[in-house]
Amino acid sequence: MKTNRRTFLGGVSTAAVLSASGVAFAQKKYDDGATDKEIKIGNTNPYSGPASSYGVIGKCIAAYWKCVNDRGGVNGRMVKFITLDDGYSPPKTVELVRQLVEQEKVLCVFQTLGTPTNTAIHKYMNQKKVPQLYVATGASKWGKPKEFPWTMGFQPDYHTEAVIYAKHILANVKDAKIGVLMQNDDYGKDYWEGFKDGLGKDANKVVKHVTYETTDPTVDSQIIQLKDSGANVFFNITIPKFAAQAIRKAADLGWKPAHYLNNVSSSVASTLKPAGLDNSQGIITALYLMDPTDKQWDSNADMKTWSAWMDKWMPGANKSDGSYVYAYAVSYLMEQTLKKCGDNLTRENLMRQAASSQKLRVPLLLPGITVNTSPTDFYPVQSVQLAKFKGETWELFGDVMSAEST
């Protein structure tokens, strides 16, 4: 009798435990690419071809996940990061991303790099309802949750940044006569459109607008044209190589306009040093990440952590390359997003978590800049701070400015 009763009680309690753990099981939800042990993330990067200098970003992200796995993964799950070389060719990206989604069955793709390459897979990702998270391009089209609810950007978009320069020029330069040098592609045009929007009815203050191709050897003749136009403001939309040429040539010519340089070329090591620090004094740019060569961050805790991390996980890498700072910051954001998903690793929940960052502090972003997203705001970093080049570093000034355009 006693035994019977005990068996009965035992049975009941077992049942209770089982049903309780049953609830726990029900809370674990997975889509393709996620299990109890593993999360699969896909990525494409140009390790070869014309844009291969960006390949370091992919390598650094891979190292970041290796480090995460070394620490025990995300909520106990190992992250399998599959990164493939698309050579910056859109058809190749389509093929590889289909391979990642359909053969490898990844949970999401993360930091796919390049504007044309991401455009090629934009529709596909949204049709398949696979998250295309924190893409590595500053074009303004990645934050449209209504049409493309499965795609999200990361960095402040070029359009927004240019609006901020335009407003600053209008407020601070008297009788502005603006000369613009622009790279003739989507990146250049995004800036240019934003700049015109920012100027609004003062768009006629642009007295000269010249372009160059990435295949041009120099931009000397363009700078001469700009100087001859009598411009007293120079908006420089160029990548580092050409930015350095432009700064040097302007100094050689003795042209001293109020010089606004786009964030793309804000690296001290790859733009301003080659251009000559003397020639670079007084240039204004907008920043959102810390520059690793900038001495004012030497004692910053984030920067110290990053530097030690680089020594351990990317030995031999050139630490003055801002790409590593960028890759580290964006990977941190992805890790936090995955952590927030908990045991509900569905694609839908991943997007929901990505779209609900509230004042999230990501290391290496400038002090005061945080990541904010919502179901209607798919632009994670939207703030920048203006900085003026003085001596050997950027000197931040003014307030952190947030985007007015979305």
Add this chain to the structure above:
Amino acid sequence: MPAFPKKLLWVLLALAFLVPLLHPLFPDVVSGYRLFLVSTMIIAAIAVLGLNLLTGFNGQISLGHGAFYAVGAYTAAVLMDHLNMPYWATLPCAAVVCFIVGYLFGLPALRLEGHYLALATFALALAVPQILKYRWLEGLTGGVQGIVLNKPEVPFGLPLSEDQWLYYYCLIVMVVLYWAAANMLDSRSGRAMMAIRDQYMAADTMGIDTALYKTVTFGISAAYTGIAGALSASAIAFVAPDSFTIFLSIKFLIGLVVGGVGSLAGSVVGGIFYVLVDNSAQALSLFVKNDLGLQFDLSAYTVFGILLIVLMYLMPMGIVGGVYLLMRRLRALRG
């Protein structure tokens, strides 16, 4: 090189048409992604076929067929985007446009022989992506942003998936083009083309209008490659200047040489080979690094290059040429 055995051709064709229908039986083997991959192989094969007509059968070398591929792709994209033309109707248009462009390019090319022609076509391949970005054409081409398109829809309510239909669509186009090329080469005109390749002066003396044949061949070759471009625009559903770099032209040439210069079947093999090796090179370099544990950081292109060199040593006549040689030797051993 002898023609491809007919029986084998029919067997292969029947297989090509039947395999996608096995999808319900082996969903993982005959997956949508694999069919898409085979479709890109077919498209590459058509482009290589076009180049083969020019280089393999007429003896004119081209390093710039990526340009015609781009023109074909953009013709299709612009027609679909601006005029809402159905995707299948863009193929003949792309063919005509590319024929005209190829014919016109063939006229000055008449004065250029060998290396000079190679350089001129190389310049064309370099110029086309830049021209596509040109300010005045931007309204049409979308400039650097390119044009986003829709994927081909399955017609007549056929019970096929998008990928299956794309595959059949590409396959049918290739079969028709292959058949047309085979017939053309077997005719008077084809023999004239090859006579020009083999002995230009003798052909001229025999009364062949060499100028006409060379320019028209250039046009037809461009049209073939243009059709491949138009197909790729539908398959990828996006065109941008970055898709048509100089490397694309080199890729066709590699496909041609590897498959077999002057062999129609070789073109198909070449197209398939290129896509296959391009894909597995990356997997192979990862395999060497991760699974074999060798500390070589071989890039995918290094692996690809090594494979090419090995292949060229083993089969200097291309894959099809190598297979024929092997078969002949076997027969000699037996008989």
